[in-house]
Amino acid sequence: MTSNGISIKTDSLYKSFSSIEAVRDLNLNIPHGTRFGLLGPNGAGKTTTVRMLSGLMSPTRGTATVCGFDVGTHRNDIKAVTGLLPETPGLYSKLSAVEFLEFIGALNRMSGESLFRRIDSLLSLLGLESRQDDLLESYSSGMKQKVLIASTVLHEPRLAFLDEPTSRLDPSASVVVKDLVIALAEETDTSFFICTHMTGFAEDICDTIGILIEGSLVSRGSPDDIIESAKATNLEEAYLNIVGGRVDRQALLAWR
Amino acid sequence: MEVVDLTGNWYNIAKAEFQVQSSRIRNRRKAIMVGILCLGLIWALVVAPLVMEVLLENVLGISPQVLIPIMPSLMRVGMMFIWFMLLIFPLSSALQEIRIGQWEVLLSNNVSTRDIFVGTFLGRLPTNGLLMLFLAPVLVSPFALGLQISLVGLSLMYITIMAFTLSTIWLSNLVTTAIQAKLGESPRGRDLSNALALVLSLVAVIPLIGLQLFQTLMLEVLGMDIFLALPFTWAADLVTRLGLAFNGIDLSTSTIAVLDSALGLDITTDVVLLGASIMVLLAVAIASADRLFTLNIGARMETVSTIRRENPLIRGIRRLLPGSFGVLLVTALKDFGRKAQNLSRIALYLILAVVIPLYAGYRSLESGQIDVQTVSVMTAMMLAFMGSIVFGGIGFLESKDQLWIIQSVPHGSTRFVKAKIMQALLLNIPIVLIPATLLTIIFGFHGGDFLLLLTLLLVTANGSALVGIGVTASNPSYENTKSEAFRQNAMRSVGITVASIALYQIADMVLSMLGYGALFSYIWQIPILYLIMLVAPLPIVGVLTVVIGARRLARPS
Numbered sequence: 001m002t003s004n005g006i007s008i009k010t011d012s013l014y015k016s017f018s019s020i021e022a023v024r025d026l027n028l029n030i031p032h033g034t035r036f037g038l039l040g041p042n043g044a045g046k047t048t049t050v051r052m053l054s055g056l057m058s059p060t061r062g063t064a065t066v067c068g069f070d071v072g073t074h075r076n077d078i079k080a081v082t083g084l085l086p087e088t089p090g091l092y093s094k095l096s097a098v099e100f101l102e103f104i105g106a107l108n109r110m111s112g113e114s115l116f117r118r119i120d121s122l123l124s125l126l127g128l129e130s131r132q133d134d135l136l137e138s139y140s141s142g143m144k145q146k147v148l149i150a151s152t153v154l155h156e157p158r159l160a161f162l163d164e165p166t167s168r169l170d171p172s173a174s175v176v177v178k179d180l181v182i183a184l185a186e187e188t189d190t191s192f193f194i195c196t197h198m199t200g201f202a203e204d205i206c207d208t209i210g211i212l213i214e215g216s217l218v219s220r221g222s223p224d225d226i227i228e229s230a231k232a233t234n235l236e237e238a239y240l241n242i243v244g245g246r247v248d249r250q251a252l253l254a255w256r
Numbered sequence: 257m258e259v260v261d262l263t264g265n266w267y268n269i270a271k272a273e274f275q276v277q278s279s280r281i282r283n284r285r286k287a288i289m290v291g292i293l294c295l296g297l298i299w300a301l302v303v304a305p306l307v308m309e310v311l312l313e314n315v316l317g318i319s320p321q322v323l324i325p326i327m328p329s330l331m332r333v334g335m336m337f338i339w340f341m342l343l344i345f346p347l348s349s350a351l352q353e354i355r356i357g358q359w360e361v362l363l364s365n366n367v368s369t370r371d372i373f374v375g376t377f378l379g380r381l382p383t384n385g386l387l388m389l390f391l392a393p394v395l396v397s398p399f400a401l402g403l404q405i406s407l408v409g410l411s412l413m414y415i416t417i418m419a420f421t422l423s424t425i426w427l428s429n430l431v432t433t434a435i436q437a438k439l440g441e442s443p444r445g446r447d448l449s450n451a452l453a454l455v456l457s458l459v460a461v462i463p464l465i466g467l468q469l470f471q472t473l474m475l476e477v478l479g480m481d482i483f484l485a486l487p488f489t490w491a492a493d494l495v496t497r498l499g500l501a502f503n504g505i506d507l508s509t510s511t512i513a514v515l516d517s518a519l520g521l522d523i524t525t526d527v528v529l530l531g532a533s534i535m536v537l538l539a540v541a542i543a544s545a546d547r548l549f550t551l552n553i554g555a556r557m558e559t560v561s562t563i564r565r566e567n568p569l570i571r572g573i574r575r576l577l578p579g580s581f582g583v584l585l586v587t588a589l590k591d592f593g594r595k596a597q598n599l600s601r602i603a604l605y606l607i608l609a610v611v612i613p614l615y616a617g618y619r620s621l622e623s624g625q626i627d628v629q630t631v632s633v634m635t636a637m638m639l640a641f642m643g644s645i646v647f648g649g650i651g652f653l654e655s656k657d658q659l660w661i662i663q664s665v666p667h668g669s670t671r672f673v674k675a676k677i678m679q680a681l682l683l684n685i686p687i688v689l690i691p692a693t694l695l696t697i698i699f700g701f702h703g704g705d706f707l708l709l710l711t712l713l714l715v716t717a718n719g720s721a722l723v724g725i726g727v728t729a730s731n732p733s734y735e736n737t738k739s740e741a742f743r744q745n746a747m748r749s750v751g752i753t754v755a756s757i758a759l760y761q762i763a764d765m766v767l768s769m770l771g772y773g774a775l776f777s778y779i780w781q782i783p784i785l786y787l788i789m790l791v792a793p794l795p796i797v798g799v800l801t802v803v804i805g806a807r808r809l810a811r812p813s
Contacts, residue, residue: 086661090659092587092658094595099563099590103587110580134561135563135594
């Protein structure tokens with residue numbers, strides 16, 4: 001199976017849940033090594049897109065290939081070369097961080113000394129080594145998110161799907177994640193597909209951005225291109241110009 | 257800005273609680289509640305006495321007067337049952353739904369804990385009251401018939417039961433609040449709450465089984481002085497006294513003397529004790545309500561459990577299975593074994609696996625003729641019904657996001673299910689050994705009987721575990737015991753288990769009707785063969801269920 005330097009390619013990818021159209025005819029072409037950011041308001045279809053591309057959800061119609069593998073027929077091949085960070089932490093509360101990462105490694109058929117070395121280095125990088133033997137039930141939301149990030153890149157995937165990776169992290173932890181993503185992308189040629197609300201994070205980290213509104217991709221390009229086309233000074237302003245959502249103060253206080 | 261008066265917050269909380277309790281009939285709430293109340297009154301005053309009369313005289317063929325001498329003991333048994341029902345089951349149910357998050361919202365809106373406490377109690381009152389309106393007449397009617405109690409007497413008896421009921425619900429509310437505040441809404445708190453809920457149901461079940469098992473002894477014990485110190489005895493004795501005081505028949509002096517001696521305390525003492533206990537309970541709850549939450553709010557954040565060295569069993573498995581599957585198995589065992597709710601479920605499983613066959617074989621133990629077949633089948637049935645709940649249900653996956661993580665790995669869900677199966681098979685070894693050994697000792701079985709019992713129990717326990725895992729994998733319910741998926745899975749698991757066990761009997765019946773009964777007659781003559789044929793379908797159906805479940809779990813949404 002050849003990917004021809006393309007990490008993700010979708011052709012009219014469409015998903016509906018009964019009468020609700022979650023993703024409408026999505027066309028994407030993302031080269032290897034790209035850090036792609038998918039922005040959009042809540043309910044825009046970002047998570048559904050990630051689930052379809054990672055082989056967890058079948059599209060209603062349309063086609064897509066991930067690292068050269070078809071999402072309809074080669075789901076296990078896609079899973080072998082990708083990593084997924086889900087939107088909310090699905091950790092085992094009664095395992096420690098080391099035990100959880102050992103479990104994820106075992107699911108990926110990793111074991112032995114090399115797995116533990118990898119776990120140690122990731123926990124040290126994310127600043128969790130002092131709490132690595134505590135049960136995950138006692139971790140804060142941010143610490144849980146760090147463990148999940150470690151589990152996503154544990155098996156060195158060629159493409160990592162990160163669904164809201166920094167939504168629960170404090171600013172310094174967000175910087176660690178940002179640096180980790182940039183380092184992995186540059187040193188190992190890992191591609192990233194990142195769903196986020198954090199426009200600042202996306203602007204700093206992503207080389208290509210797509211904006212999704214009600215399941216449709218309304219804008220795509222480099223952060224600079226999007227800022228310029230939206231006649232804005234930064235990505236947040238561009239996002240608000242495209243998506244809307246500025247508050248009308250008079251309407252807001254009309255009840256008084 | 258207008259200032260809102262916050263003094264009546266208990267009313268708003270009671271209203272919200274009532275709306276939650278009656279959410280299923282929300283479209284016609286008032287009309288249906290009034291209708292049920294009218295039906296309840298008709299039931300209590302007219303229908304229940306008539307039904308009891310028909311049941312006692314026409315069906316059972318006994319006169320209600322026969323019950324009069326044992327009225328004190330039976331009333332105490334009934335009140336004890338109500339006490340457990342109202343104290344334990346709501347407590348057990350509430351513990352599975354920790355509401356600290358709701359409390360935080362209410363407290364941040366300047367609502368006192370006392371208001372939450374009173375409001376919750378009053379909000380639940382209509383549904384609990386209706387429940388008692390339908391249950392209390394079942395207890396009172398036989399004596400009302402026998403003693404021909406007047407309407408005034410009957411009303412006073414119902415009022416006494418109602419006062420006792422309300423105070424018990426109040427106590428249940430207080431204990432639930434205290435436990436919830438102590439445990440908190442952390443994963444650890446939820447785990448301990450679920451474990452406690454299971455233990456409490458055991459506390460309720462065991463005396464009831466004990467009551468059946470040692471009926472005579474229990475009635476004697478309930479008549480002992482020590483029970484005069486318990487509120488349900490005061491309430492029961494007061495109801496009996498009221499029944500006697502307002503009777504419409506001429507009770508002989510000797511009967512009254514016998515009943516008096518059985519009751520122990522006089523009517524005034526009963527009234528004072530019951531009234532005082534209700535007042536104390538009321539005062540304690542109101543006085544402590546405002547302290548309950550704030551005292552323990554920080555405790556839930558402070559407990560950090562750190563992993564120590566792995567135990568010899570885990571190290572042994574690692575040595576036997578050094579690859580990635582060994583790691584999956586070890587992880588499954590650690591995750592299962594560290595959850596208090598799983599351990600309490602296994603404890604419940606073991607206790608029932610011993611108590612139920614003991615109950616079934618008790619008479620034969622007394623007569624000295626032990627029926628190995630009956631004991632084996634009873635124990636196997638118990639393990640079969642409970643096994644699917646222990647290894648399926650809420651012990652399987654914690655959340656949908658956990659499933660996403662497992663599914664995001666090639667063949668992840670299939671390997672996860674295999675690890676869960678291996679974990680169940682391993683844990684079933686000690687689970688089966690314990691009842692088999694205990695029952696062998698109690699009933700004095702021989703070595704051959706022990707092996708037969710052990711084999712049957714292993715087959716049924718493992719078959720049932722496979723059914724539970726398969727059903728839950730097909731339709732994961734995660735940690736939510738209130739979900740539709742959880743209810744569906746429980747029904748499906750029990751249904752599949754019952755059908756699998758009945759399969760041999762059904763085949764026997766159908767084939768005999770078609771003229772092929774010779775084979776079954778032959779099997780029937782050899783007890784071991786019959787027992788094996790009886791339990792054999794369960795593991796086969798279990799394997800099929802688990803294969804279907806694993807496939808469904810791996811399927812993309």
